[in-house]
Amino acid sequence: MASKLDFVRFPAPDGVNGWWESLPPAAPANSVTGEHRFDYVIVGGGITGLCAARRLAELAPDASIALVEADRIGRSTAGRNSGFFVDLPHDISSESYSRSVEADKADVRLQRHGIDYVRSTVRQHGIDCDWRDDGKYHASVNKKGHAALAHFAQGLARIGEACEWLDEAAIARVTGTGFYKSALFTPGCSTVQPAALMRGLAATQPANVTVFELSAVKGMETRGQSRLLSFANGRIEAQRVVLCTNAYAATFGGHPNGLLPVYTFASMSRVMNDDEIARLGGAQSWALIPADPMGTTVRRLATNRICVRNHFAFRPNLAVSESDLAKAKHLHQRSFDRRFPMLKDVELQYTWGGALCLSANNGALFGQREDGVFEAVGCNGLGLSRGSASGKLIAEYALGQSNPLIDQLLAQPHPRSLPIRPIADVAVSAAIWMKEFSAGAEL
Ligand SMILES: Cc1cc2nc3c(=O)[nH]c(=O)nc-3n(C[C@H](O)[C@H](O)[C@H](O)COP(=O)(O)OP(=O)(O)OC[C@H]3O[C@@H](n4cnc5c(N)ncnc54)[C@H](O)[C@@H]3O)c2cc1C
Numbered sequence: 176m177a178s179k180l181d182f183v184r185f186p187a188p189d190g191v192n193g194w195w196e197s198l199p200p201a202a203p204a205n206s207v208t209g210e211h212r213f214d215y216v217i218v219g220g221g222i223t224g225l226c227a228a229r230r231l232a233e234l235a236p237d238a239s240i241a242l243v244e245a246d247r248i249g250r251s252t253a254g255r256n257s258g259f260f261v262d263l264p265h266d267i268s269s270e271s272y273s274r275s276v277e278a279d280k281a282d283v284r285l286q287r288h289g290i291d292y293v294r295s296t297v298r299q300h301g302i303d304c305d306w307r308d309d310g311k312y313h314a315s316v317n318k319k320g321h322a323a324l325a326h327f328a329q330g331l332a333r334i335g336e337a338c339e340w341l342d343e344a345a346i347a348r349v350t351g352t353g354f355y356k357s358a359l360f361t362p363g364c365s366t367v368q369p370a371a372l373m374r375g376l377a378a379t380q381p382a383n384v385t386v387f388e389l390s391a392v393k394g395m396e397t398r399g400q401s402r403l404l405s406f407a408n409g410r411i412e413a414q415r416v417v418l419c420t421n422a423y424a425a426t427f428g429g430h431p432n433g434l435l436p437v438y439t440f441a442s443m444s445r446v447m448n449d450d451e452i453a454r455l456g457g458a459q460s461w462a463l464i465p466a467d468p469m470g471t472t473v474r475r476l477a478t479n480r481i482c483v484r485n486h487f488a489f490r491p492n493l494a495v496s497e498s499d500l501a502k503a504k505h506l507h508q509r510s511f512d513r514r515f516p517m518l519k520d521v522e523l524q525y526t527w528g529g530a531l532c533l534s535a536n537n538g539a540l541f542g543q544r545e546d547g548v549f550e551a552v553g554c555n556g557l558g559l560s561r562g563s564a565s566g567k568l569i570a571e572y573a574l575g576q577s578n579p580l581i582d583q584l585l586a587q588p589h590p591r592s593l594p595i596r597p598i599a600d601v602a603v604s605a606a607i608w609m610k611e612f613s614a615g616a617e618l
Pocket residue numbers: 182184185186218219220221222223224243244245246251252253254255256257258259260261390391392393419420421422423438439440441484527528529530531532552553554555556557558559560561562
């Protein structure tokens with residue numbers, strides 16, 4: 176017997192997503208109005224929901240499938256990240272991204288599965304999203320960072336993954352800045368324009384998928400063998416529901432204080448002019464993550480913009496304030512100025528935040544929540560590759576398939592519950608603050 180589910184938090188604007196703003200205007204949204212009936216409803220049009228809907232449609236071409244998204248697809252979190260499809264271990268709660276050998280190998284297997292699925296979709300449909308298989312630089316700014324990179328390199332060697340060291344001069348030739356002291360190049364990371372990818376994935380869904388945007392599910396109830404989902408202007412009755420709402424699932428209950436909505440923030444510069452491009456030098460496009468997971472991620476885009484990401488804030492109510500955004504912009508400007516002193520006049524045009532879904536033990540939710548209701552939630556900060564994989568695999572699981580990767584996801588720990596609020600709030604915020612403080616120069 177399924178219970179009643181209230182969707183109490185809905186996506187808020189959370190700043191202005193530069194990736195979305197730099198795309199051509201979107202076609203008008205198709206919203207839920209009136210009464211509908213589908214075999215499956217996927218709730219959440221992020222990368223997880225987009226992959227779940229596609230895979231279901233591929234495997235069950237006669238099924239009718241609805242994908243419902245509260246915002247525009249590409250404007251919410253999956254379209255507002257830094258666009259790294261990371262294949263290698265990337266535990267942002269550790270000090271050097273890696274875990275144990277077995278956990279690292281399992282992560283790589285899963286993440287590559289997700290990346291391969293999306294890459295093949297992008298190629299098959301010619302999705303215009305600046306997909307690049309150019310790898311990433313993992314850079315340090317001092318001895319402490321270099322030691323973290325060395326630790327990460329050892330972890331890669333243990334699992335048989337290749338990487339290449341760059342010294343100060345070599346990484347400066349790539350980035351144009353002398354800010355970094357050393358870097359590891361790892362070839363398997365892909366990068367994208369995330370808003371363009373999400374929009375493209377929505378536009379190329381198989382014919383048996385109907386995409387609804389600006390359609391927030393307000394509640395879900397059981398009616399006989401069906402689920403009834405209510406919206407502001409209509410309802411959908413479905414045989415089965417797949418929840419892909421990531422951080423927003425933190426308010427569903429059932430996992431008290433286990434799913435932690437932690438925001439991170441990004442800013443994008445305006446387009447540089449020819450003189451500024453010449454002053455910067457370096458390669459036309461590169462993607463760099465910091466040696467300390469709490470440091471600053473930077474991308475130089477082929478569109479001649481620079482995108483920086485840093486700063487985390489625990490926001491259990493799933494909304495950020497103007498002062499959160501102002502603080503993030505201030506931190507981004509400082510990070511930008513330290514790296515690019517030759518670009519003093521290049522202002523940050525857009526600043527935004529987005530909710531990650533973390534947990535204290537790297538746990539996630541995958542499987543059947545209750546009769547007819549499935550969930551794939553909890554990316555732990557690596558939603559592009561992990562969400563692609565878990566979205567694809569939850570569709571296969573919902574159709575009764577089994578394979579080793581499904582078993583791997585079913586076996587992962589559930590998010591560990593924390594003490595009740597406000598104790599949990601203070602503990603999580605303090606842990607983030609200490610980690611950011613320790614990242615120091617990498618910010
Ligand atoms: C600034 C920033 C940089 C990041 N960089 C990276 C990166 O480089 N690489 C990486 O892998 N990850 C990165 N991330 C994390 C990544 O964006 C997330 O892990 C990813 O979006 C998770 O995908 P998802 O589909 O599971 O969830 P989401 O993208 O959060 O999608 C869930 C969707 O559900 C919708 N929804 C919620 N409630 C409802 C409702 N009631 N009705 C209908 N729809 C609803 C939401 O609007 C949302 O679109 C970054 C995040 C941010 C904010």
